[in-house]
Amino acid sequence: MPTLTPPLRIALVCLHTSPASDPGIGDAGGMNVVVRNQALALGALGHAVEVLTRRSSTEQPAETELGENVVLRFLDAGPPAPQAKGRHEEYVDEFRQAMEAFGPYDIVHSHHWFSGMAALPFTREHALPHLQSFHSIAADPSSPLSDGERPESPGRLAGEAWLAKESDAVIAISAAEAETVVRRLGGDAERVRVVSPGVDSEVFRLRPRSATPYVVVAGRLDPLKGFDLAIEALGLIPAESRPLLVVAGEESVDYRSYPGELSELARARGVGEAVRFVGPQSRTELAALLAEAAVVAIPSHSETYGLVALEAAACGTPVVAAAAGGLREAVVDGVTGIVLRSREPAAWADAISRILDDPALQESLAITARVRATGLSWAHSADALVAVYRHELALR
Template identity: 45%
Template structure:
């Protein structure tokens, strides 16, 4: 098949944790590679920006993904649409222009829009000739229902577009939670739906031999875009509570927040540093930039614990990657994290946002090395059940059915 994966507002070539790049970028890139490995011609379409000029390139294969294979790399088509400096909130105004550029790419057997802007543009480009598959990644109505303090609710234009797409395209959800949200907020998708979990590269994201040693600090990591939705402030507050409750244990820890603020979240990122300073713990809290895939894998594998304090997650790919790396996860017990981090298997769920409770759960696991080792082993086994080849095979079946 000739397959179009549309990612209008962000490119799969970007580093997750920078700008608007996150788990969706990983899903699009890995799905493109895995579909290509199955013999399909894959074109990933994204919008040109000042830092991403228009043109055509290829989504390079890593040595891991291409081991024993020589597939054709997916094409990345960077299409001009509006001023390259447009902010994300202004992109609805150039959907029609982007759709015209999509049409110029020719006919496709399968069209998959990632995020509502992409699906809307794909429908306007090819809706009359091919059924469009939509993956929302972050569901606006669900996000608004679980909105973080200080975060802006998603606008009506997005809510209305998602509702329309739910009834005019085939919906692929990243988790049972996301699909339940679609059904609850927008109604049952008229053209059908399916849950296709993301995969994980278990060769790259893997436990590392020769641990850090008993003298090394116990690393507690939060990895991802810095924004109110991801709730990094809860991790800093929990660190402060642990410093009060058990100064000796806290002195053995190192807290890492890795990622860059999304556009509009610079004040939130600055407040995280101020929180650490006011609590007197800034010396033990490190702020790192966005991590490459290789850097992220090394960071997770070196962590005693990984925290995912998000207000909501479509799935929680970072949590799955942490488990593959042998790092137990303490996660907010809701939405897609229920599937990415099975409680008692890949980590521990916490039901509220009380930093004292989070500090207690963190302390319990840091003190209990056998329990951490048990969770690390079972988290790795859980991650091994999630494979990008299986992800692509599930998409292929959906595309073939719709094309038929």
Template identity: 45%
Template sequence: MRVAFISLHTSPAERAGTADAGGMNVLIRALAGALTRNGITVEFFTRRASADTPDTVTLDDGLVIHHISAGPPRPLPKSEIDQHIDEFRSNLGSLDRFDVVHSHHWMSGVAALPLARAAGIPHVMTFHSVAAHPNSPLRDGEPAESPARLDGEVMCATQSTLVLAVSRHEAAVVIGRCQADPERVAIVRPGVDIDLFHPAEPGSTWTPHPDVEPGYLLFAARLQPLKAPDLAIRALGLLPDDERRDLVVAGQASADFADYEAELHRLVDDLGLSDRVTFLPGQDRADFAQLLRHASILLVPSYSETFGLVALEASASGIPTLAAAAGGLTEAICNTHTGLLVPTHEPADWAAALGELLRDPDRSAALGRTGRQRAESMTWDHVAEQTVAAYRRAIASGPVGHVCFVHAHPDDETLASGALIAHLIDEGLHVSVLTATRGEMGGVAPGPLTHLAGTPELERRREAELAGALDSLGVSSHAYLGMAPARVGSEPRRYLDSGMQWLESGLAGPADDVAEDALTSADEAEIVADLVAYLRRVGANLVVSYDDDGGYGHPDHVAMHHASKAAAAELGLPFAALTPDRDNADRWFDLDGYLPRVAEALRHHRTQLTVHDDGATITHSGGQVEAIRTSVGLKGTFPHLP
């Protein structure tokens, strides 16, 4: 699976706590790394913020970032970036080489949604924060940085294939305020790197600055009113002198809040806390992990958080969190088990809760231990598994959700398309197979079953073989042409194998004697009508069959090509033709990893062929030896497939 991560306004390479970089930057990079470890290819697309930045860079963890020109190549306030969304979209270009487009933050979604739709690719949306309406209190969410944000969030919520919310709180806001369909919203909570974030060694002491004493308190976030660092400072000021600890404030203000950091420094001076409060810039991940594990308590007084990833990182580090009972923080923290939630934003209430924890070190230690235990079950690899399942759900509910493969005889489904069938099923699509005949005229492979040639038992045997092969591939929906549900009316029709003869090496033609009940003797309109009935019944939205020469000229293959194409056209469905020629394909699938599964399926067709001991080659009943096919192409105009 190939996934495009769109992060227009901030790069995953930016340090959290600086400018507009925060928990989202941490989340998307950690998630991308975990997805990559699970075999998913992830590429980032972000706005170019420096003229010296290469078009594409590879980070030290192997993640690829593409820098897209949109506006002046310099850092911009978030409030100005949305003016360049259209330019970002234009320069982003086609995304049709990806299977899923996952946009992060509303600007990314507004830019990428039209491109995903044009390519027929599912668009997955994660907001990370949702804006409050004008004049709303801070508890309702982040103030909109521009007038376009509210409408942009509604567009992303209502038009995306799937919205991935990071908490129940965010899901409720996306549904209630942004009008998302509840059926298209799923919750996947963030994870934590439990190797990077771990408790300090017992008895170890460390401080980030010579003026900071061990056992310091920590506030870590972007410096803006929503995060309420002023509340942490005011609460400290209300503690008795003998209970006060040093407070480290780690983070920086973005351009949109350029004056706020100076306001905080003035507040510290006004409260007489200059010797107790130390400001640090945003930290890289390793330095921040060290800063966190040696703190005594993390303070998260935010007015609104969709989740509050830093609280989970504190738990992994074995320290308790004192947090506001706001938004997703009520899910990031288990109140009284991994931290304490304060129901108000009154400094006196915060000072009381903080003092309570400081006076009871045994309780603080117990909260830290429980937090670590909980964090160990919330790894990024677990989050990646949930995210991949969500991607597969999006693919299945997107432009292509049900593919019908139409074949003439048993074993054709596996020989021509077995690897592709298995792959699409694994990617979350529904797959149906329709078989026209039982291969009655086909030869029988030499061996203990040769006596079945020309007998009614051969037909029954091949039905059983086909059932086994389909089960190996993972197909649960199958029918025979002319039998319900692949039949118009109640009277069944059994289409028989038309037979063939070799005209030259590799090219077949009609047999000299064709039975009246043979497939090629039937009225094509009847065949098409039966096909239409089946496609309607299963709800297929893509039809796949042979190309116009049937692969090698078998008359039944050619007949099913024409009938399948006509049935798809009657229903307005796209039609794709199988081809073994890479140069002739509009989409090529290299699926070598499915060889064992295809070989297993082929072993069921014992009357048709023999699978060699190497599991990679077969001998047909006529003696032809060939490699098992796993790579295959499709031709035609059809929606995107994973």
């Protein structure tokens, strides 16, 4: 239903990755899903949305229509080719200059720190409110690698702290991320807002389970996702009851060797035949893969939310997730899935087997997961965003 108040002109800035890319391809992940679906939901409400991203191919047009009232623009900044994620810091100034050709806007909302570093100076020059979403936040350089977060250069942490303090508001995807913004980046808790993601419960829906039980791990093939833990756990499940493990996703430019490392680990644990790499999936392909699975495992070291958990819930598929960041909010332990604080493979093998061996437990988790997920729509997420946008505009 169209808004009754004047529509907004909104810029969503995603410098390093296009929201049109399916998650699991290169550096595309949950952020891409969130930005694309929030943009479409904002457009459906009648707002004029422009999504600004960097041109990463000579075949990309100047602009394309994503949906009603939503235009995706490709800006020239750096080589028109895929780049390692870390290199995008080099293109910030060029991207900011390219932004000058577009607008006018009422509000600018940046996603990831690269985007904010380009957009915050642009909004100051044009006297516009700037809202920042991080989607991932750098670990402190002193953090041990065992925490699962690679310590980043001091430049990133300093840049994120600047954005947290200087942006008009920070929009976090979970309470866990909001707490990190305040604790790690020094953001003002009064200016941090939590806007939860949604899920398309018509695409991600119930389907008959596969006759051959399998467990899914889905996302970028990146060590941060912890897919090695899923393989280690698989090796501890007795062969007579061992499910297949389906790995959906593609390595990013930074981790070209990671798929080979996972394959070698599977062979070393004697489960090479039980691990299937199916590559990146479209949204409809992923929905079918999740819905027909017996269990979805999310062994990530760090997640600001864990959108796959919500998508699995909409499919009525129980989740076994690490107690990392927003996953503790995406999965209700014992109600929609199992949340594990331990990273011991034996604990993961036990949790997966418990669901596989207990049809009543699997059914109970499936029902409550689906009910919870259907109450979390992208329309609700967009409504919450608009409320933040209008609040910031009213302050001016």
